[in-house]
Amino acid sequence: MKSPLLWLGAALVAVQALAALSAPWLAPFDPNAQDILARLARPGLRHLLGTDNFGRDTLSRALFGYRTLFAVSAASVAIALTIGGGIGVWAAWRGGWFDRVAMRAMDVLFAFPVILLAIGVIAVLGPGAVGTAIAIGVVYTPIFARTLRAPTLLLKNTDYVAAARAIGATDRRIIRLHLLPNLAPVILVQTSLLLSTAILVEASLSFLGLGTQPPTASLGRMLSESRSFLTFSPWPAVFSGAAILLAALGFNLLGDGLQDRLDPRLRSRG
Amino acid sequence: MLRAILARAAELGVVALGVSILTFLMIHLVPGDAAQLILGAEDVSPEMLAETRRQLGLDQPLVVQYALWIGRALRGDFGVSVSTGQPVIGEIAGRVGVTAELTVLALAVAILLAVPAGCLMATLRSSVSDYVVRVLSIIGITIPSFWLGTLLLYGASAAMPGMRLVGYVAFAEAPLANLQRMILPTIALALPVVASLARVVRAAMLETLGQEFIRVARAKGLGEPRVIFRHALRNALIPFITSAGIAAGYLFGGSVVVEQVFALPGLGRLMVGAIAERNYPLIQASILLATFTFVAVNFVVDLLYIAADPRARDA
Numbered sequence: 001m002k003s004p005l006l007w008l009g010a011a012l013v014a015v016q017a018l019a020a021l022s023a024p025w026l027a028p029f030d031p032n033a034q035d036i037l038a039r040l041a042r043p044g045l046r047h048l049l050g051t052d053n054f055g056r057d058t059l060s061r062a063l064f065g066y067r068t069l070f071a072v073s074a075a076s077v078a079i080a081l082t083i084g085g086g087i088g089v090w091a092a093w094r095g096g097w098f099d100r101v102a103m104r105a106m107d108v109l110f111a112f113p114v115i116l117l118a119i120g121v122i123a124v125l126g127p128g129a130v131g132t133a134i135a136i137g138v139v140y141t142p143i144f145a146r147t148l149r150a151p152t153l154l155l156k157n158t159d160y161v162a163a164a165r166a167i168g169a170t171d172r173r174i175i176r177l178h179l180l181p182n183l184a185p186v187i188l189v190q191t192s193l194l195l196s197t198a199i200l201v202e203a204s205l206s207f208l209g210l211g212t213q214p215p216t217a218s219l220g221r222m223l224s225e226s227r228s229f230l231t232f233s234p235w236p237a238v239f240s241g242a243a244i245l246l247a248a249l250g251f252n253l254l255g256d257g258l259q260d261r262l263d264p265r266l267r268s269r270g
Numbered sequence: 271m272l273r274a275i276l277a278r279a280a281e282l283g284v285v286a287l288g289v290s291i292l293t294f295l296m297i298h299l300v301p302g303d304a305a306q307l308i309l310g311a312e313d314v315s316p317e318m319l320a321e322t323r324r325q326l327g328l329d330q331p332l333v334v335q336y337a338l339w340i341g342r343a344l345r346g347d348f349g350v351s352v353s354t355g356q357p358v359i360g361e362i363a364g365r366v367g368v369t370a371e372l373t374v375l376a377l378a379v380a381i382l383l384a385v386p387a388g389c390l391m392a393t394l395r396s397s398v399s400d401y402v403v404r405v406l407s408i409i410g411i412t413i414p415s416f417w418l419g420t421l422l423l424y425g426a427s428a429a430m431p432g433m434r435l436v437g438y439v440a441f442a443e444a445p446l447a448n449l450q451r452m453i454l455p456t457i458a459l460a461l462p463v464v465a466s467l468a469r470v471v472r473a474a475m476l477e478t479l480g481q482e483f484i485r486v487a488r489a490k491g492l493g494e495p496r497v498i499f500r501h502a503l504r505n506a507l508i509p510f511i512t513s514a515g516i517a518a519g520y521l522f523g524g525s526v527v528v529e530q531v532f533a534l535p536g537l538g539r540l541m542v543g544a545i546a547e548r549n550y551p552l553i554q555a556s557i558l559l560a561t562f563t564f565v566a567v568n569f570v571v572d573l574l575y576i577a578a579d580p581r582a583r584d585a
Contacts, residue, residue: 005405107281108288111568112561115523116541123545123553124299200414204527207416208542227420227531234424241417248412256408 006257012250020066027060031217043235050235052226058236062243064217069247072133072212073198077191079137084144085187089175091145092152103149106142114139118201122210132211136198147190148183155179185262192255199248219244271576278572286565290343293558294336297550348555353547358555361540366559368438368536372525375452376459377518383464385510388471389498392479392506403472407465415524419458419531426454436533455532459524463517470513474506481505508579515571519564 019026029035034054043050049058087106091099109117121135155161155178164174205211206220214221219240226236323329330338342348348358391399423436441448478484479502487501526538537556544552576582 005408104284104288107285108292111285111289111565112557113519113523113564115526115538116557116560119526119541119545120293120296120553120557123548123550124296127545196412200412203414204416207414207527208530208538210542210545223414223417223420224530230420230424231427234421237417237420237424241414241420244414244417245409245412248414249409252408252412 003257003261005253006261009250009253009255009257012246013254016066016247016250017070019063020070023060023063023067027057027063029057029060031061031064032056032215042233049239050233052222052236053229053232058239061217061222061236062219062239065219065222065240066243066247068129068212068216068218069199069202069220069244072129072202073136073195075133076136076198076202077140077194079134080140080144080194081187081191083137084141085148087141088145088148089152089179089183092149093156093171093175093179103145106145109138110142110146112139114201115204118205119210122205127210127213129212129216132202132205135205136201139201140194140198143194144190147186151183151186152179155182185258189255189259189262192251192258196248196251196255199244199251203244274576274582275573278569278576282565282569286562289561289565290340290558291336293554293561294339296557297554298332343555343558348558349551351552352549353544353552358551361552362537362556362559365535365537365540367440368534369522369525369529369538371441372452372455372459372528372534372536373518373522375456376463376521376525377514379456379460380463380467380517380521381514383460384467385471385503385507387464388468388506389475389503391468391472392475393494393498399472403465403469407469410462410465413462415458415462416527416531418461419455419528422454422458423531438534451532455525455528455534458531459521459528462524463521467510467513467517470510471506474509475502478502478505508575511571511574511578515568518567518571522560522564 028048034056035051036054039051039053049062051057052061084106087102091102112120117139118132118135121138122131125131125134161174161178164178169177202211203220203223206218207224209221209224211220212218222240223237223244226234226240230237320329328335346359348362350356351358351361354361388403391403437451439447439451475498479498484497484502487497492501525536526541528534529536529538530542537560541553541556543549544556
């Protein structure tokens with residue numbers, strides 16, 4: 001195999017996405033069902049990853065937590081890609097004042113520290129999954145705008161785009177048929193890398209109590225809650241954090257590997 | 271050189287203006303009225319509401335409101351905290367030191383570990399060291415610092431049951447106790463950054479080591495340590511400056527979360543509490559001050575870059 005890290009990333013993403021999708025069928029218990037007699041159980045045959053202080057099954061909660069984590073992260077990156085990507089491509093294509101104003105606005109958004117801007121947006125929208133998805137979407141909008149603007153500028157001046165224009169193709173047609181297919185590798189790489197960090201930001205915000213609210217299972221909140229009984233049973237803390245790490249790691253390896261594979265010019269030298 | 275500095279300052283000035291406008295507008299996007307929020311109760315008379323709105327300046331046009339707000343903010347007046355009635359600036363001043371200390375300690379530790387590690391990795395020059403540093407940096411980027419902190423806390427309390435590891439003691443009161451309690455949060459915050467900074471040092475070092483003046487230095491018969499630390503490192507550090515600046519911002523954001531793990535009374539915990547109380551003046555002021563600091567740090571990083579690299583002076 002030429003790039004083992006890429007394949008490891010793809011496998012991690014595939015397995016975890018599958019686990020999240022089939023959580024209702026895979027989970028051995030209801031994620032909120034309390035088994036008081038089996039409180040703070042170690043990993044064992046009945047509870048494969050142990051239980052928390054209410055006797056809730058760690059594996060089942062983690063599987064449902066994956067659903068929330070992936071859903072919120074995917075929604076946030078989709079928001080950022082649509083708005084930020086749209087702004088970046090359109091700014092490069094139109095040029096002129098729209099380009100200058102839009103990119104300055106992106107500079108402003110980019111100036112905020114990620115967590116602080118997210119906290120600010122959540123302060124406006126209120127804590128919860130929807131607020132978190134929009135908050136992370138806003139934070140990542142300038143990143144997509146910047147990463148798509150530069151290649152669009154290069155493509156804009158290619159001969160085949162000039163040819164398309166010469167035969168009278170509309171802006172929409174050129175962007176759809178000539179720009180987007182060529183931007184696809186950049187979009188794919190950036191989406192994968194940002195999903196990786198979106199997962200970490202979602203988990204951070206949930207850990208702070210600002211993300212997904214109870215009773216929806218959330219890995220970040222699970223880790224936060226597990227700190228209160230850490231000395232009695234560290235397992236829920238260990239496994240919920242490991243799940244967050246594996247989710248972020250999968251997308252990062254995938255994005256990093258795709259970057260090497262799809263664009264040799266971007267191949268990292270380090 | 272002056273031109274490059276002024277151009278960058280003008281750019282950042284525009285960004286700072288935009289940041290202040292956006293932070294100001296944020297409070298106007300909040301559902302409900304700030305006056306209603308402050309009065310609290312649902313059944314306030316319309317006259318009282320109108321009076322409070324007038325006092326807060328909410329009856330003025332938005333532009334006037336912004337001008338008044340930023341004018342007061344520049345003089346350090348961010349209004350009073352909704353929950354305590356105390357000036358917001360005082361509450362922030364009491365907390366920001368913790369976050370700043372944690373960020374600076376973590377950045378210092380990360381740099382002190384990353385530079386020698388990156389140099390070492392560059393001298394090994396094998397595909398194995400490339401692989402190791404790459405995998406470690408990816409794991410570092412993706413490891414949740416609050417998880418690492420939680421595990422460190424568990425490990426340390428198991429290993430040293432008697433030691434007090436959480437909570438905060440001011441450095442001015444008891445420097446040793448302060449540093450002792452900052453050890454774990456600093457490690458949790460710094461460790462994930464070390465590998466990615468080391469990767470930057472390694473790449474820059476490898477590029478520098480391939481250049482003519484290094485061959486000259488070696489041809490003169492200088493020892494390898496002297497070649498690396500005296501000749502190559504100074505050049506290799508130029509791209510590192512930018513990466514360290516980015517890391518500073520990342521560590522600041524991370525410290526907001528790590529504070530929660532170690533029960534440190536910093537800005538992060540202040541802001542999280544403020545959201546629950548809908549304490550908007552406090553949130554607004556924290557975001558504005560932190561972002562301005564962040565922009566200023568970026569400016570300093572740019573200045574360092576211009577000072578270190580003569581080629582950047584003509585940009």
